[in-house]
Amino acid sequence: MPAADLVLTGAKVRTLDPARPHATAVAVRDGLIAAVGDASDARDWTGPGTETVDLAGAALTPGLTDSHSHPVWGLDMATGLDLSGVTDVDGLRAALRGAERTGGWILGYGLDHNAFGGRPVDRALVEDAVPDVPVFLRLYDGHSALVNGVALRAAGIDGPRSFAQRSEIVCDATGRPTGHLVEHAAMALVTAVLPKPSHDERRTRLVALLSAMAATGLTGAHVMDLGDGDVPDLLTAVEATGDLPLRLRLAPWCMPGADAGALDELVALQRLRGRDWLVGGVKFFMDGTVEGGTAWLEHPDCHGRGTEAFWPDPAAYSAAVRTLHAAGVRTATHAIGDAAVRHVLDTVASLGESGRLAHRIEHIETVPAGQLARFAELGVIASMQPPHTAYTRADHTDEWSRRLGDERAGRAWRCRDLRDTGAYVALGSDWPIAHYDARQVLATARVPRGAAAAGRALTGLMALEGCTTHAAVAAGEQTVAGRIAPGLRADLTAFAVDPVDAPADEVADAPVRLTVSSGRVTHRAL
Numbered sequence: 001m002p003a004a005d006l007v008l009t010g011a012k013v014r015t016l017d018p019a020r021p022h023a024t025a026v027a028v029r030d031g032l033i034a035a036v037g038d039a040s041d042a043r044d045w046t047g048p049g050t051e052t053v054d055l056a057g058a059a060l061t062p063g064l065t066d067s068h069s070h071p072v073w074g075l076d077m078a079t080g081l082d083l084s085g086v087t088d089v090d091g092l093r094a095a096l097r098g099a100e101r102t103g104g105w106i107l108g109y110g111l112d113h114n115a116f117g118g119r120p121v122d123r124a125l126v127e128d129a130v131p132d133v134p135v136f137l138r139l140y141d142g143h144s145a146l147v148n149g150v151a152l153r154a155a156g157i158d159g160p161r162s163f164a165q166r167s168e169i170v171c172d173a174t175g176r177p178t179g180h181l182v183e184h185a186a187m188a189l190v191t192a193v194l195p196k197p198s199h200d201e202r203r204t205r206l207v208a209l210l211s212a213m214a215a216t217g218l219t220g221a222h223v224m225d226l227g228d229g230d231v232p233d234l235l236t237a238v239e240a241t242g243d244l245p246l247r248l249r250l251a252p253w254c255m256p257g258a259d260a261g262a263l264d265e266l267v268a269l270q271r272l273r274g275r276d277w278l279v280g281g282v283k284f285f286m287d288g289t290v291e292g293g294t295a296w297l298e299h300p301d302c303h304g305r306g307t308e309a310f311w312p313d314p315a316a317y318s319a320a321v322r323t324l325h326a327a328g329v330r331t332a333t334h335a336i337g338d339a340a341v342r343h344v345l346d347t348v349a350s351l352g353e354s355g356r357l358a359h360r361i362e363h364i365e366t367v368p369a370g371q372l373a374r375f376a377e378l379g380v381i382a383s384m385q386p387p388h389t390a391y392t393r394a395d396h397t398d399e400w401s402r403r404l405g406d407e408r409a410g411r412a413w414r415c416r417d418l419r420d421t422g423a424y425v426a427l428g429s430d431w432p433i434a435h436y437d438a439r440q441v442l443a444t445a446r447v448p449r450g451a452a453a454a455g456r457a458l459t460g461l462m463a464l465e466g467c468t469t470h471a472a473v474a475a476g477e478q479t480v481a482g483r484i485a486p487g488l489r490a491d492l493t494a495f496a497v498d499p500v501d502a503p504a505d506e507v508a509d510a511p512v513r514l515t516v517s518s519g520r521v522t523h524r525a526l
Contacts, residue, residue: 003047004029005519008492009039011060014500015484016469026060028490031519035486053526058513059498061464062484063219063491064438065471067383068362068428070142071213071248071436072234073225075205077138078432079197080107084140086115093129103195106130108137109432111146112391113291113399121170123148123179136190140391141289142433145181147190152177155190165256165285166294166310182292183310184255203237209436210245211522216437217493218246219517222383222428222475224283224332224362226252226269235277244276245522247491249475251281251332256311258320267327276518280475281330283362284317285310286340290365291399295337301403306337318347321359325351330358330476332383336365338408345374355379360426360474363388364418365400366408375423381474382418383426384466386441387434389413392450401451413452415445419462426474427466438467442499443508460500460507492516 004027013023013036020036027035027045035045046052070077081099086092092115099106119125126135127148134151138144152158160171167185170178181187197205213221226232231250238244252269254262272279286309288294293305300307311317321331335341341364348355356379364382375382392398392412401409418425427445429436445463448456458466472482481489494514499507515523 001027001034001045002029004034004045004050006490006516006521007042007045007050007052008060008494008514009042009052009054011055011058011494012498013060013484014464014498016062016465017483017485019485023484026484026492028516028519031490033484033486033488033490036484053514055494055513056526058494058496060484060492060494061499062468062482063493063515063517064217064467065491066213066218066221066428066431066436066438066441067426067467067471067474068224068385069221069431069436070225071209071221071223071246071431072206072231073227074432075202075209077142078109080109082110083108083137084110084112086111088115088117089119089125091115093126096126096129096135099130101133104134105151105195106133106135107194108135111137111139113139113141114391118399118402120178121146121180136194139291140433141291143183143289143294144292145187145190147179147181149179151190152179154193157189161186161189164312166288166308166312183288183294199234199237202234206234207238207242207245213436213438214245214515214517214522215512215525216439217495217512217515218436218438219491219493219515219522220247220249222332222471223248223250226250226279232272232279235274239274239276243520245517246276247517248277249280250277251283252279254282254284254320254324256313256316260323263320263323266324267329270329281332282324284321284331284333286314286317286333286335286344287337289336290403293403295365296335296340296343297337297408298339298342302405303403306403309340309343314343317343318350321347322351325355325358330360332360332362334362336363338367338371341367341371345371345378345380348378348380349374357381357424357473358476365413366404366411367414368411369417372414372417372423373421375418376421381424381426381470382415383428383474384413384415385428385430385434386413386415386444386448387429389444389449389452390434392452394450394453396451398450409451412450413448413456415448416456416458416462419458424470424473425462425466426471427463439508439510439512441467443504446504446507460502460504464499490516490519
């Protein structure tokens with residue numbers, strides 16, 4: 001064979017390729033795996049221009065993919081004060097008093113619903129801590145926010161509004177906005193008046209973020225948004241002066257009310273691509289979140305909420321999916337509650353055999369046993385985020401569990417149950433909802449937390465497959481990625497420990513020796 005661009009030797013290679021499960025050396029040429037073998041083979045792969053890297057016993061696996069992330073939109077979401085460590089209202093008030101201003105605003109993110117101790121989310125709890133500065137705080141789920149009176153006035157909000165999708169400006173019995181904004185359309189009224197970073201600032205932050213992601217072993221991400229529509233221009237600007245540290249696959253949103261013209265535009269967007277990014281698929285929302293009361297449930301939550309879909313007319317969602325499917329467009333649907341999951345499965349079932357492995361459901365936080373087998377039967381990919389389990393508690397005293405009740409909380413994040421039925425389970429972080437560190441995804445999948453702790457653990461191999469082979473299936477790339485085999489894309493991750501056999505706590509902070517995305521070294525720590 002012609003000389004390789006890159007040869008990796010001295011590795012313990014887990015190929016995930018049944019034809020050759022293990023090896024010690026890999027050759028890369030023109031962004032693809034050129035050969036897989038051992039040290040004696042490697043001598044025949046090199047030439048004057050070959051870079052040879054001795055991995056000194058590191059475990060080499062297919063490159064990790066985050067199957068659900070928001071690295072561009074997340075830059076705006078994760079701006080300002082990190083509130084993920086706040087555990088109660090007193091701590092929140094203290095954090096706000098000392099917060100820096102961003103363009104005259106106090107911005108924050110990652111605020112846990114549990115910090116309110118079961119009380120309604122209300123600006124009265126924090127108003128006097130920052131009475132004269134507009135405040136916009138995203139709750140950790142990304143589907144709701146708390147704002148103060150100054151921010152409400154800045155956005156012209158003085159009472160309830162009607163929306164085309166399930167969104168709400170929460171008001172008290174007198175019609176006074178409480179400052180709790182639920183779902184995207186309500187939050188957008190305030191985000192429209194927030195200070196905006198410059199294009200150059202966003203580009204610099206994006207490259208830094210993607211580089212940090214690569215340092216955790218990530219070679220790619222399935223991006224579940226297209227931002228405000230300017231993301232292709234932003235990515236093009238990055239590639240005009242260098243390479244993206246991660247390969248990105250983006251899915252623009254299809255929201256309620258989308259007509260034939262809007263669907264045609266979504267189909268047309270699928271043509272957009274750069275060297276290491278492309279638009280591939282469309283993202284839907286069938287519901288919101290349990291904590292926000294907007295998850296679509298078969299039976300109401302403890303507050304009598306959760307009986308409505310994000311699409312006021314669920315049949316319109318199904319029709320949109322069928323239109324996109326006919327155009328060859330893959331879809332991913334956010335569905336957390338049991339009714340939402342059922343409706344998406346019913347929709348894919350209506351597509352017949354052609355729908356197999358073309359559509360996926362995101363999150364799937366609670367689902368009854370009767371729906372589990374349908375994922376494998378219909379070929380629907382389950383896309384799940386193990387780190388989300390950290391927002392719950394094993395004793396069901398957290399907001400998520402209390403809203404659902406013990407029975408539904410007892411069927412939380414059924415990753416292992418889905419795997420055992422034969423379903424594909426792709427794993428991700430949903431950054432910035434949870435940290436992007438791919439090692440945390442692998443570790444938490446093996447040792448889930450809170451309400452999911454009992455009997456939901458994946459094996460080390462299953463967890464690795466969730467970020468490699470199953471992630472490739474979720475993107476429709478199973479013939480070109482996800483394994484280490486000749487002819488496949490050269491995405492590779494080298495760990496100091498074996499991510500399959502090492503204890504989960506060691507995997508969680510294991511040094512990543514090398515990350516290779518599409519044949520390019522994007523992280524090196526040798």
